[in-house]
Amino acid sequence: MDLFSQKIERSELKEGDHVYSWRKERLISHHGIFIGEGKIIHFVNPKKKSTGNPYLAPFRGFATSSDGSGKKEKTICPNSFCKLEKVAGSGVRTSCIDCFVKKGSLCRYKYQASREFLLAKTVGGTCTTAESDPPEEVIYRATYLHENGYGKYDLSSNNCEDFALYCKTGLWSTDKEYQGRSSQANMVHSTHKTKKEEAMGEKVYRYATAIPRTFLKRESKDLGLRNDVVKVPVEELSSFCTSVRQK
Numbered sequence: 001m002d003l004f005s006q007k008i009e010r011s012e013l014k015e016g017d018h019v020y021s022w023r024k025e026r027l028i029s030h031h032g033i034f035i036g037e038g039k040i041i042h043f044v045n046p047k048k049k050s051t052g053n054p055y056l057a058p059f060r061g062f063a064t065s066s067d068g069s070g071k072k073e074k075t076i077c078p079n080s081f082c083k084l085e086k087v088a089g090s091g092v093r094t095s096c097i098d099c100f101v102k103k104g105s106l107c108r109y110k111y112q113a114s115r116e117f118l119l120a121k122t123v124g125g126t127c128t129t130a131e132s133d134p135p136e137e138v139i140y141r142a143t144y145l146h147e148n149g150y151g152k153y154d155l156s157s158n159n160c161e162d163f164a165l166y167c168k169t170g171l172w173s174t175d176k177e178y179q180g181r182s183s184q185a186n187m188v189h190s191t192h193k194t195k196k197e198e199a200m201g202e203k204v205y206r207y208a209t210a211i212p213r214t215f216l217k218r219e220s221k222d223l224g225l226r227n228d229v230v231k232v233p234v235e236e237l238s239s240f241c242t243s244v245r246q247k
């Protein structure tokens with residue numbers, strides 16, 4: 001077995017796990033929190049066109065697939081909870097494992113990773129040296145944010161990995177200039193633009209070229225090694241973020 005493989009079987013899932021699945025040919029991983037009963041709470045970019053679940057759309061305020069784009073309609077998930085956003089347009093939703101994983105494979109994010117493990121990983125978005133809180137606390141945060149929303153999606157500072165990291169640790173940055181905690185955004189680096197990167201979107205590309213990251217920088221930006229992060233109770237997260245922005 002590959003020592004560094006974080007791929008898991010569904011039977012190995014534990015409530016409160018931070019899971020991820022690779023998207024777009026291993027360039028981006030999508031993250032969420034497994035809360036049990038086959039459900040994963042995750043944060044998506046609400047502006048990204050989603051086919052949603054047309055049957056639920058009238059009740060849940062999703063964009064349906066009838067946008068006339070001629071794009072192939074996605075298969076409708078039989079799970080009634082799937083793609084449910086309690087706060088319409090918040091981007092925080094529940095999905096079944098299948099819809100979360102899509103064509104990727106299910107992996108478990110590693111907490112309390114050693115520095116060696118952290119540096120040995122050639123891609124971001126897989127581990128942190130930070131410690132996870134107990135599962136009931138993790139599930140409480142994820143559920144709370146599902147019910148109340150989680151702020152604005154931002155690929156470089158508030159993405160799906162940031163959401164899962166917060167649910168697991170309750171840690172948030174006090175640094176106005178550097179709110180992002182996800183290692184995935186920190187690891188995006190490139191010296192030349194490829195077709196694949198173009199596909200990732202202009203925003204990622206601009207971020208990638210503006211802030212090239214090295215492995216050492218990655219270590220210094222790891223959530224568990226940063227000294228600008230504090231525990232923020234989930235009920236206070238919204239006001240905390242506002243106060244940081246107004247600094």
Ligand SMILES: [Zn+2]
Pocket residue numbers: 077078079082083095096097098099100
């Ligand atoms: Zn589903």
